Amino acid sequence: MSYRIVHYINQFFAGIGGEEKADHKPEAREGVVGPGLALNAAMKGRAEIVGTVICGDSYFAENMDKASAEILEMIRKFSPDAVVAGPAFNAGRYGTASGAVLEIVAKEFGIPVVGGMYPENPGAELYRKSAYIFKTSDSARGMGPAVQGMATLILKQLDGEKIGSPDEEGYIERGIRKNVFLEKVGGERAAEMLAKKLRGEPFKTEYPMPVFDRVAPNPPILDMKNAVVALVTSGGIVPKGNPDHIEASSATHYGEYSLAGVMTADEAHYETAHGGYDPTYANKNPNRVLPVDVMRQLEKEGVFKKLHEKFYATVGNGTSVGNTKKFGEEIVGKLKKDGVDAVIVTST
Amino acid sequence: MVHVCTIVPISLTVGANRIIPAVAIPHPLGDPSRTPEEEVQIRRKLVLKALKALGTEIQEQTVFTD
Structure with a gap:
């Protein structure tokens, strides 16, 4: 008898559509859909996908509690032995949704779960503690190794086999500490590590630090009436025609644009360069992402002194943490030099 | 700096x-289902909330829900 698997995928991998269909409501189908075919093959008859649950990424992100409950009920009806979600690669909302589904399934049903994500997917950081998330490449080009690794992890769990370390099995580190006995005591191991570091040799930490920076909150602006406030966005609002050719995804740069004399971010002069959400609404009225119109109102009313005469924009869609960190540092440098007191950052 | 965004868990993570x-992923500071006047009010309310947050003393990550 083979194990029963339910597979969770998004609207894109189900072949329903891209961003224009991202509001697709949860739906259950019998058997395999899309990447389920490859996953099924990788499980070699030892487990079978009996049903697929599909949900649009935006629908899930905007209705998390409702969508989770609906999806959980659909999964329950298939009476699965395990649930697999993705692989989501570097798609942020898909990663977040699949991680959330795995977390609630593991909690409610107590059955094995596996996901697949690129390590920089925000869903990985959010849900790596709740599920085994196999480390994948950043795009669907890596589908083959991804489903292979995910199949191995789910079968091992179903068979009650021991799951090795993240390095051995290829999943994203879950932050679980296990007590093990080693020949050498901690002090000796630490001294060896230090010696290796001093010699410039590779060494492996036993306690990796988190990847995301944490900064202490800045003190509040006490005199808003005299403050210069700037707008920055990762929602891709740029002058019409995208003069700096900011990429629709995986942006390698940001733009700096004048707001001198601009009273509103209207559709005649601005648009979005972002390729990760349905651009209809932002293109129709870019103020919906970059609120220039109300900033001008509030400036006129004296709520703050001045809207900074430049705004900064990039596209936060699969853009690497390394790149965004660099953009952030440069933008902050410029804003400080220009005497800006406060910044409103908008994200889609 | 104040972050106006729809997916709060991602903002907390980073x-x-x-x-x-904010309102929704494709229109964080607007709502196309409303009249233009109502939309401006929604946007104004969010920006005022953002400015208020900038003027508020905090000790740790804070989501300003109201």
């Missing part, structure tokens, strides 16, 4: 300290 939940 480390924003002052967070304002």
Whole structure:
């Protein structure tokens, strides 16, 4: 008898559509859909996908509690032995949704779960503690190794086999500490590590630090009436025609644009360069992402002194943490030099 | 700095300290289902909330829900 698997995928991998269909409501189908075919093959008859649950990424992100409950009920009806979600690669909302589904399934049903994500997917950081998330490449080009690794992890769990370390099995580190006995005591191991570091040799930490920076909150602006406030966005609002050719995804740069004399971010002069959400609404009225119109109102009313005469924009869609960190540092440098007191950052 | 965004968990993960939940992914500071006048009011309310957050003393990551 083979194990029963339910597979969770998004609207894109189900072949329903891209961003224009991202509001697709949860739906259950019998058997395999899309990447389920490859996953099924990788499980070699030892487990079978009996049903697929599909949900649009935006629908899930905007209705998390409702969508989770609906999806959980659909999964329950298939009476699965395990649930697999993705692989989501570097798609942020898909990663977040699949991680959330795995977390609630593991909690409610107590059955094995596996996901697949690129390590920089925000869903990985959010849900790596709740599920085994196999480390994948950043795009669907890596589908083959991804489903292979995910199949191995789910079968091992179903068979009650021991799951090795993240390095051995290829999943994203879950932050679980296990007590093990080693020949050498901690002090000796630490001294060896230090010696290796001093010699410039590779060494492996036993306690990796988190990847995301944490900064202490800045003190509040006490005199808003005299403050210069700037707008920055990762929602891709740029002058019409995208003069700096900011990429629709995986942006390698940001733009700096004048707001001198601009009273509103209207559709005649601005648009979005972002390729990760349905651009209809932002293109129709870019103020919906970059609120220039109300900033001008509030400036006129004296709520703050001045809207900074430049705004900064990039596209936060699969853009690497390394790149965004660099953009952030440069933008902050410029804003400080220009005497800006406060910044409103908008994200889609 | 204040972050106006729709997916609050991502904002918390990447480390924003002052967070304002927004309307929806494709239109964080607007709502196309409303009249233009109502939309401006929604946007104005969110920006005022953002400015208020900038003027608020905090000790840790804070989501300004109201």
